[in-house]
Every structure is written in C-alpha cells, then in structure tokens.
Amino acid sequence: MNASRVPGRFAGRDVVVTGAAHGIGRACALRLAAEGARVAVLDRDLAAAQALVPELAGTGHRARAVDVLDDTSVRAAFDGLTVHALVHVVGLALTRGGVEEAGDEEWLADLDLNLLGAVRCARAALPRLREHASSAVVLVSSINALAGLGCEPYAAGKAGLGTLALNLTRTHARYGVRTNVVAPGTVRTRVWDGQPGMPDAWADWYPLGRVGEPEDVAAAAAFLASDDAAWITGHVLPVDGGFLANVR
Numbered sequence: 001m002n003a004s005r006v007p008g009r010f011a012g013r014d015v016v017v018t019g020a021a022h023g024i025g026r027a028c029a030l031r032l033a034a035e036g037a038r039v040a041v042l043d044r045d046l047a048a049a050q051a052l053v054p055e056l057a058g059t060g061h062r063a064r065a066v067d068v069l070d071d072t073s074v075r076a077a078f079d080g081l082t083v084h085a086l087v088h089v090v091g092l093a094l095t096r097g098g099v100e101e102a103g104d105e106e107w108l109a110d111l112d113l114n115l116l117g118a119v120r121c122a123r124a125a126l127p128r129l130r131e132h133a134s135s136a137v138v139l140v141s142s143i144n145a146l147a148g149l150g151c152e153p154y155a156a157g158k159a160g161l162g163t164l165a166l167n168l169t170r171t172h173a174r175y176g177v178r179t180n181v182v183a184p185g186t187v188r189t190r191v192w193d194g195q196p197g198m199p200d201a202w203a204d205w206y207p208l209g210r211v212g213e214p215e216d217v218a219a220a221a222a223f224l225a226s227d228d229a230a231w232i233t234g235h236v237l238p239v240d241g242g243f244l245a246n247v248r
C-alpha cells in the first residue's frame with residue numbers, strides 16, 4: 001500500500017504543497033520530505049500546518065497560511081519562496097446537487113474553490129517555476145471529473161484541472177515546466193468523518209478490493225513531480241484502484 005520511497009529524489013528541491021495540513025496533502029508533504037524535498041506547507045489551517053513541520057524528515061521546511069479563495073492571500077503565501085514543484089491539493093465537494101438542484105451560487109462556490117483555487121496557485125507559482133531548467137505542477141483532481149458520478153459543480157471544477165494541465169503544457173513545457181493531474185478515487189481522509197461505514201462501504205466498487213489511502217495518492221504525485229516523469233506532461237492519471245475500469 002505504501003509504495004517505496006525514493007531516497008534523495010527531491011534533494012535540493014523546494015516543493016510547495018497546498019492543503020498540506022490534512023489528508024492527501026499531508027501525505028504528500030511527508031513523502032516529498034522523506035525523499036529530500038524542502039517543503040512549504042501551505043494551508044488555511046495554519047496551526048495544523050505548523051504542527052506538521054517538525055514531523056517532516058530533513059530541514060528547511062516552513063508553514064504558511066493561505067486561503068486559495070483569495071488571490072492576495074495566495075500571492076503573499078508564495079512571496080519569497082523558491083519553487084521547483086507545486087503540488088496543489090486543496091479542494092472539496094461543497095454541494096452534492098446537479099444542474100437542477102444547485103443554484104448559481106453553489107456552482108460558483110465549487111468552481112471558485114476547485115478550479116480557480118488551482119489557477120491562483122499556478123499564477124503565483126509559474127514565475128518561480130520558470131526560474132529552473134526542470135520543474136513541475138501536480139494538480140489533485142478526482143474520478144468525479146472522469147465519469148458521471150454526481151457532485152456536478154465539483155466534478156466540473158475538477159475536470160477543468162485537466163484542461164488547465166493541457167494549456168499549461170502548451171504554454172510552459174518550453175520553459176521546462178511539466179503539468180500533470182492525479183485523479184483519486186475514494187480516499188480515507190477526514191472528509192468521510194460522520195458518514196457511518198465510510199469510506200470502506202465503497203470498497204466493493206474498487207477492483208483492487210479497497211479504497212485508497214492518502215499515501216497512494218502521494219506516491220503518484222511524487223512520481224509526477226519528480227524527474228522520473230521528465231517526459232510526461234499534460235496528462236490526467238487516475239489513482240483509483242481500478243474504479244474507472246469498473247464503471248466505464
């Protein structure tokens with residue numbers, strides 16, 4: 001389940017992880033640090049972000065507050081940072097409604113958090129990423145972006161990340177900036193708290209027989225952020241235990 005770490009793969013690299021205080025982002029920060037990265041732990045929950053820093057292997061890590069809904073906050077959070085890679089994890093399905101159930105405000109709120117949040121972080125990161133011969137953006141999407149699974153505003157926002165990766169590849173691959181997306185299936189994080197039996201109640205949907213762990217997603221994100229993926233850009237990688245093979 002916990003894919004082997006690659007010691008030193010990120011030695012001398014500075015990586016920004018957004019949404020790093022909890023769940024998938026936290027697992028990404030732990031893994032990247034274990035592979036030698038200096039990690040900037042960005043999150044709205046500054047106390048939890050600060051608490052994570054001493055848990056990270058190595059030195060040079062820092063925590064900063066950010067609200068990805070606010071462009072000024074995002075710019076301030078990136079101020080003065082060196083960025084070899086951006087792993088943008090922040091996101092959440094805010095409404096379960098669809099075209100008829102969710103109103104414009106609900107649609108816009110989901111798009112603001114899940115799509116524009118990534119745009120704002122990419123906007124702040126790109127000038128810093130262009131400073132290096134080889135750099136990477138990894139955006140965390142969802143299987144909801146790849147099949148008709150509901151949570152329609154969230155799915156639309158997450159689907160937009162795939163288009164963003166295509167266009168950032170078109171405009172930025174020439175500067176050595178690769179952009180890829182990981183699209184997780186159900187992952188065991190606090191987002192399922194309070195829902196009895198979840199997330200394991202959905203294990204049968206997964207051909208590999210279980211739901212995902214945050215470390216499953218972190219392993220894929222670390223690969224795509226690393227030079228091991230040096231010739232991979234503009235792609236969406238499902239990290240889904242085979243779920244999409246089952247429903248398509």
Ligand SMILES: NC(=O)c1ccc[n+]([C@@H]2O[C@H](COP(=O)([O-])OP(=O)(O)OC[C@H]3O[C@@H](n4cnc5c(N)ncnc54)[C@H](O)[C@@H]3O)[C@@H](O)[C@H]2O)c1
Nearest residue numbers: 019021022023024044067068089090091092142186187189
């Ligand atoms: N858990 C799942 O089953 C699952 C499945 C598919 C995709 N995802 C995606 O994975 C990502 C991480 O999800 P998770 O389950 O780890 O959630 P989580 O709630 O555990 O972590 C999300 C993190 O983002 C931070 N955050 C939320 N809003 C923010 C904002 N406006 N500005 C800055 N930080 C903010 C939170 O404080 C938290 O640390 C999300 O993009 C989510 O859509 C999760």
